Amino acid sequence: MKSSTWAIVAVLTFGASAPALAGSYNNDFSSGVGAASLRESAVLDSGSVRLTPNVIDNLGSLVINDLDPGSVVTSFDASFTLAIGPGSTPPADGVSFSFGAPPPGTDAFGESGTWSGVAVVFDIFNNGETPTPPVIRVLWNGVQVAAAQGTLFSSGAFQPVTIHYDSNGLDVDFNSGGIVLTNVALSGGPQSGSRFTFGARTGSLSAEQRIDDVAISTTAVARARPAPVPTLAEWATAALAMLLAALAAMALRRRAVTGPGSSRRR
Numbered sequence: 001m002k003s004s005t006w007a008i009v010a011v012l013t014f015g016a017s018a019p020a021l022a023g024s025y026n027n028d029f030s031s032g033v034g035a036a037s038l039r040e041s042a043v044l045d046s047g048s049v050r051l052t053p054n055v056i057d058n059l060g061s062l063v064i065n066d067l068d069p070g071s072v073v074t075s076f077d078a079s080f081t082l083a084i085g086p087g088s089t090p091p092a093d094g095v096s097f098s099f100g101a102p103p104p105g106t107d108a109f110g111e112s113g114t115w116s117g118v119a120v121v122f123d124i125f126n127n128g129e130t131p132t133p134p135v136i137r138v139l140w141n142g143v144q145v146a147a148a149q150g151t152l153f154s155s156g157a158f159q160p161v162t163i164h165y166d167s168n169g170l171d172v173d174f175n176s177g178g179i180v181l182t183n184v185a186l187s188g189g190p191q192s193g194s195r196f197t198f199g200a201r202t203g204s205l206s207a208e209q210r211i212d213d214v215a216i217s218t219t220a221v222a223r224a225r226p227a228p229v230p231t232l233a234e235w236a237t238a239a240l241a242m243l244l245a246a247l248a249a250m251a252l253r254r255r256a257v258t259g260p261g262s263s264r265r266r
């Protein structure tokens with residue numbers, strides 16, 4: 001059999017596998033936010049994104065466009081730097097990194113993240129959370145699934161954050177080992193249409209809250225399963241059925257012309 005025939009047989013027998021897709025967003029915010037949008041109090045300022053100023057009652061978000069339209073993200077790597085401060089005493093309220101569905105329209109959101117999906121919450125003010133802030137909390141569809149306490153306020157210095165997700169779960173590293181969470185399970189994984197976002201809020205107390213040097217890369221697979229490819233046996237069965245039908249039609253035609261029951265002889 002020729003190699004091209006073997007290739008066709010292989011595809012018919014085993015089906016074509018879905019190709020891996022990939023998306024990315026990289027920005028040092030020296031000249032705009034790129035394929036993303038700023039909401040409410042968030043502004044491009046001094047080469048970074050200032051999500052909130054050190055002023056009470058502010059809400060600001062950066063929403064990155066869908067990196068993998070129509071696909072499901074199966075793993076991602078995100079890194080950025082986070083600066084919290086100056087602020088009031090105590091400072092409030094915190095910053096979120098999310099991969100989920102942001103509110104529709106242009107509404108901003110704060111430290112609790114998007115309405116669905118995963119949110120990594122850098123919570124600097126105690127609203128009664130457990131454990132007590134300052135704490136990094138991981139929310140999955142709004143439910144806390146992991147948390148680790150540590151210092152988050154940095155008096156305005158940028159500190160590195162890395163976040164990794166794959167089939168083993170979510171890993172978070174704040175300030176090069178300062179606060180670490182590993183293999184946090186996200187049951188069911190991200191949904192198609194999820195977007196990477198940052199949010200921050202101030203209330204009756206405040207803090208300046210900034211992000212910079214955002215780098216995100218994904219791997220993804222197509223959401224819709226391709227139509228099943230018939231197997232070789234199914235092709236053979238279909239071909240045999242067509243052949244039998246053709247033979248039966250020919251036999252009937254012959255009987256109609258020459259057979260004893262032919263209407264021509266009546």
Ligand SMILES: [Ca+2]
Nearest residue numbers: 028047048212
């Ligand atoms: Ca920058």
Ligand SMILES: [Ca+2]
Nearest residue numbers: 123125126127
């Ligand atoms: Ca809080």
